[in-house]
Amino acid sequence: MITTRLLVFTFALSVSFLGRAAEPAATLSGNVANLATGNFLAGARLEIPALHLTALADETGRYIFPALPPGTHEIFASYTGLDKLHATVTVAAGTAATRNFDLTADIYKLDAFKVVGEREGFAAAITAERNADNVKNVVATDQFGNLPNLNAGEVAMRLPGVYGNLDAGGNSFGFTVRGMDNTLNTVTMDGALMTSQGGAGRNGIVNNITSTMFEQVEVTKGHRPDEGADSIGGTINFKSRSPLTLREKRRINYSLMGRFTPSFTQQIPLLREHPAHQIVNLGWQEVFNAFGGERNLGVALNLYHSEFAFGWYNTTRDFQNTTAQPAFLWDYRTSDTYNHRRQNSVNLKADYRLSPHTKLTALVMASDNSIVFRRNYDTRAFVGTQDTVPNATSGIVPGYTDRITQVRPTTGSNLDINSTGPNFTFNRTRRFDLGAEQTFGPLALDYAARRTSTHFTAGQGEDGGNLTNRISNIGWILDRTQSDLYPKFTQTNVTPANDITNPANYRPNGFFTNNNTKANQDVTEFHFNARYTLPVSVPSSLKAGASWRDNGVTDQNGNRRWTYLGTGPLPSYPSIRTLNAEKTGLVLPMWQSSQFIHDRQPVDATLWREDQYFFQANKFTGTDELSEQITAGYVMGQARFGSTGLLAGVRTERTETNGSGFVRARVLSTAAQQTADPVGSAQRDYAGNFRESHGRYTKSFPSIHLTRDLTSNLRAKLSWSTSFGRPGLGTYGPNETPNENNPTTGTPTLTVNNPSLLPQTATNWDATLEYYFEPVGNFSAGFFHKTIKDYIVSGFIAGTIGTGTDNGYNGEYPGFTLLRSTNAGTAYVQGWECSYSQQLVFLPGLLKGLAVSGNYTIIDTHGDFGGTAIRTTGQVAGFVPRTGNASVSWRYRSFTARLLANYASSYITSYSAASAGRNLYRLSRTTMSLGLAYQIRPSLSLTCDIDNLTNAEQASYRGIPDLVQNRNIPGTTITAGISGRF
Numbered sequence: 001m002i003t004t005r006l007l008v009f010t011f012a013l014s015v016s017f018l019g020r021a022a023e024p025a026a027t028l029s030g031n032v033a034n035l036a037t038g039n040f041l042a043g044a045r046l047e048i049p050a051l052h053l054t055a056l057a058d059e060t061g062r063y064i065f066p067a068l069p070p071g072t073h074e075i076f077a078s079y080t081g082l083d084k085l086h087a088t089v090t091v092a093a094g095t096a097a098t099r100n101f102d103l104t105a106d107i108y109k110l111d112a113f114k115v116v117g118e119r120e121g122f123a124a125a126i127t128a129e130r131n132a133d134n135v136k137n138v139v140a141t142d143q144f145g146n147l148p149n150l151n152a153g154e155v156a157m158r159l160p161g162v163y164g165n166l167d168a169g170g171n172s173f174g175f176t177v178r179g180m181d182n183t184l185n186t187v188t189m190d191g192a193l194m195t196s197q198g199g200a201g202r203n204g205i206v207n208n209i210t211s212t213m214f215e216q217v218e219v220t221k222g223h224r225p226d227e228g229a230d231s232i233g234g235t236i237n238f239k240s241r242s243p244l245t246l247r248e249k250r251r252i253n254y255s256l257m258g259r260f261t262p263s264f265t266q267q268i269p270l271l272r273e274h275p276a277h278q279i280v281n282l283g284w285q286e287v288f289n290a291f292g293g294e295r296n297l298g299v300a301l302n303l304y305h306s307e308f309a310f311g312w313y314n315t316t317r318d319f320q321n322t323t324a325q326p327a328f329l330w331d332y333r334t335s336d337t338y339n340h341r342r343q344n345s346v347n348l349k350a351d352y353r354l355s356p357h358t359k360l361t362a363l364v365m366a367s368d369n370s371i372v373f374r375r376n377y378d379t380r381a382f383v384g385t386q387d388t389v390p391n392a393t394s395g396i397v398p399g400y401t402d403r404i405t406q407v408r409p410t411t412g413s414n415l416d417i418n419s420t421g422p423n424f425t426f427n428r429t430r431r432f433d434l435g436a437e438q439t440f441g442p443l444a445l446d447y448a449a450r451r452t453s454t455h456f457t458a459g460q461g462e463d464g465g466n467l468t469n470r471i472s473n474i475g476w477i478l479d480r481t482q483s484d485l486y487p488k489f490t491q492t493n494v495t496p497a498n499d500i501t502n503p504a505n506y507r508p509n510g511f512f513t514n515n516n517t518k519a520n521q522d523v524t525e526f527h528f529n530a531r532y533t534l535p536v537s538v539p540s541s542l543k544a545g546a547s548w549r550d551n552g553v554t555d556q557n558g559n560r561r562w563t564y565l566g567t568g569p570l571p572s573y574p575s576i577r578t579l580n581a582e583k584t585g586l587v588l589p590m591w592q593s594s595q596f597i598h599d600r601q602p603v604d605a606t607l608w609r610e611d612q613y614f615f616q617a618n619k620f621t622g623t624d625e626l627s628e629q630i631t632a633g634y635v636m637g638q639a640r641f642g643s644t645g646l647l648a649g650v651r652t653e654r655t656e657t658n659g660s661g662f663v664r665a666r667v668l669s670t671a672a673q674q675t676a677d678p679v680g681s682a683q684r685d686y687a688g689n690f691r692e693s694h695g696r697y698t699k700s701f702p703s704i705h706l707t708r709d710l711t712s713n714l715r716a717k718l719s720w721s722t723s724f725g726r727p728g729l730g731t732y733g734p735n736e737t738p739n740e741n742n743p744t745t746g747t748p749t750l751t752v753n754n755p756s757l758l759p760q761t762a763t764n765w766d767a768t769l770e771y772y773f774e775p776v777g778n779f780s781a782g783f784f785h786k787t788i789k790d791y792i793v794s795g796f797i798a799g800t801i802g803t804g805t806d807n808g809y810n811g812e813y814p815g816f817t818l819l820r821s822t823n824a825g826t827a828y829v830q831g832w833e834c835s836y837s838q839q840l841v842f843l844p845g846l847l848k849g850l851a852v853s854g855n856y857t858i859i860d861t862h863g864d865f866g867g868t869a870i871r872t873t874g875q876v877a878g879f880v881p882r883t884g885n886a887s888v889s890w891r892y893r894s895f896t897a898r899l900l901a902n903y904a905s906s907y908i909t910s911y912s913a914a915s916a917g918r919n920l921y922r923l924s925r926t927t928m929s930l931g932l933a934y935q936i937r938p939s940l941s942l943t944c945d946i947d948n949l950t951n952a953e954q955a956s957y958r959g960i961p962d963l964v965q966n967r968n969i970p971g972t973t974i975t976a977g978i979s980g981r982f
Helices: 002-016 117-131 152-156 579-584 612-621 671-676 678-687 845-849
Strands: 026-034 045-048 053-056 062-068 071-078 085-091 096-098 101-103 136-140 162-166 172-177 187-189 216-220 235-239 250-260 276-288 297-319 329-355 358-382 404-407 414-440 443-459 465-472 476-479 488-491 512-514 516-533 540-557 560-564 608-610 623-641 644-662 690-709 714-725 736-739 749-752 760-773 777-800 817-839 850-863 882-892 895-904 907-910 920-922 925-937 940-947 954-958 964-969 973-981
Touching: 026 071, 026 085, 045 062, 053 062, 071 101, 085 096, 085 101, 117 136, 117 216, 117 760, 117 777, 117 817, 152 162, 152 172, 152 216, 152 235, 297 579, 329 579, 560 612, 612 623, 612 678, 671 678, 760 817, 845 850, 845 882
Parallel strands: 026 096, 026 101, 187 235, 749 817
Antiparallel strands: 026 062, 045 053, 045 071, 071 085, 136 216, 162 172, 216 235, 250 276, 250 973, 276 297, 297 329, 297 964, 329 358, 358 414, 404 476, 414 443, 414 465, 443 516, 465 512, 476 488, 512 560, 516 540, 540 623, 560 608, 623 644, 644 690, 690 714, 714 760, 736 749, 760 777, 777 817, 817 850, 850 882, 882 895, 895 925, 907 920, 920 954, 925 940, 940 973, 954 964
């Protein structure tokens, strides 16, 4: 801490010695605009070479030189992809002068149809990346045209080093950055934290946020002191456009599209029955003359609605615990899932320039994302375990091959048919931002208050559930000889009493459940920043700021379950057909869970008995409250010595955590007591065991960033930074799990949460070279290295619990060994990133409309990761060693075509040091999308986009590639419609 403070002080002191006596100052300001498109240019560079001064236009295209010596100065304005412009300006002492710049380029004069926002968005992203003082990647949300779902995650996963974690439907829901899990990477909107979906998680899920609300997506990998440091891999920020960037009076954008699943591609039957849905987006921007000002109020409104269905086929298997061949298959599943989603969002942003020196900003966002009808139909045949030893009486028959497994009809040989649904989720997000920016000569201030709330409800609602019907003592053969995806399943002991195709032979198994949970997360933030331009000959400044954030989570569980009392079968639902039945010809009976429940009660109460104790206990165990308050402050200095830029400083954050909830009593009520008096038993077991937990920690994060312009188009960046990943919010809550006879420690143990867990920390080195093409394009190559410490390790022995009522556990558990999580271990991550993008306007003829882009990331890791053994890249679960993207687009007159590809290499998802046969690997996957557009006029274009063009599957294997454990087929979709701009 002392070292970092001394670093900043020395920086400021050394810069001040270069100063000269202040002269009477003048102010020069103005706007920089693209003459052809009518947008003001955020990030445009203004230079006065004789004074070694540089200014960047803010997000509204406005620049300011706050302290110029009086006289005549030559000023240059430049922006990526546009011709540089210069002017001579004379300023008088103590006065304010104005000079606006309108930039253009020959490319905009070729064809009126080429004047579109897409090219300008591409240039804006490159400009933002070029101007950054730290290592940052930026992409425009419209750079890839109409992505199939207009999903913000679809854009973010195109950035270097970012892997989009995919759900079963093939949609990106979270991000791994440089090998770091999505819980260790922060997702923000305009620099403020986005709430997670589902309560206590830190995984910023964005598949419920539309990309049409944003202008750019950026990932910061070398954090500055004035940015949050709570991302080990990188911070992904979604940046909205200021409405004051609009130069014309009004602009309206719209798109009307239909998304459908083509019948000629492989789809599950449920999706074929609901093939088409709509996507509608309307954007309005306008600039007003307000309260006597001129063009000083900008308003932007974005309305979005989509309704679409996903459907996917999944098959899951488990094999013998071995990497040798042959290996028997003991567990075989198939499932069809239908998922109907609906999304509505409104985003309103207003920028008001109160005076030339003051700008006010307000933003309101409301987003409702719902799964309105999700059903899953699952079949599972299984016997024994992965460690079964085949013999004359075992379920697995000896003599199996690498493609054929035979099972005897034993008591452990079962066929389960499970129906889940209809499931629902309701994700309601509201966000309110208020901010202001002010300049007082060399002093610039900005401050903001923000509130984001997400209320998340998930489950089976009033009329849905989870029901399994089972038939036992069946013999079967699974033959994967002809098809591994759709193997032949044959019953070997068919009789009228055990025929698996007859629904009368099945009985309910296990509990019939109705699960519903609520999770609310509310984030309140305040921040204040002050930047002072020093009156010295070297362009330099000091900046300091403070912020406060409260992140609160409440969880509530309302799950219920019933035991079957009947003796006969339940009526099946014969109209259900699955993809596996179509492919193999084996038609098994299916049931609808919703047949048997209404208003969270069984339709026929005589057939079911509720587990009342379970319901009453959930009122205690399923309710908790968690929160963290973060107070942060920073100081940093920045200077430019000719072609070299320096930024250094330190950020300090203090985190205070709080949790509350109920834990169980050491000795629970007996089963007889729970049945006879469920309410009283739950009260005795939980009501007297309310716990509160508190923790705190303080950490400092210094960083130094160097940039150097080697030539006018070649820039080098070197960053040394520190960052961290917070423990999961769930670790703040009370938890007491006793084990009366722990064989590992030899004594009884009590496992508890540790609310004072420290974050995992990282020391990062980044070095990049960036070359910028004219008119629009760049190439970059970089190396990074991370040292990560304080991994969170569970099961750490923290001492012995004392005796007496003040032992912290109401006198319970005396002499128990206390187990909790702690921080330990070190790991190293390093790798290379390269990216290239360029619009090839210098090519002749038809090739002039080509544009290409791509990126590739290679990473490697090693360390103990908090354990006792060294692990490397292929042994770290979730670590993706290779990722890449590629895009080729071509425009000729009114026609545009674009092909996108996204690649992730094979990686391990579950690691077992003791048994290589249990290691689970995800196979490499390349997805491709094709986009076509024809512009009839600027106000009307026809579009067609095909997602997952080759119907690439997600697949995993156990131990060796031949033992495919899971194959998920998400299907291909087509989105077509019209769009335009007025």
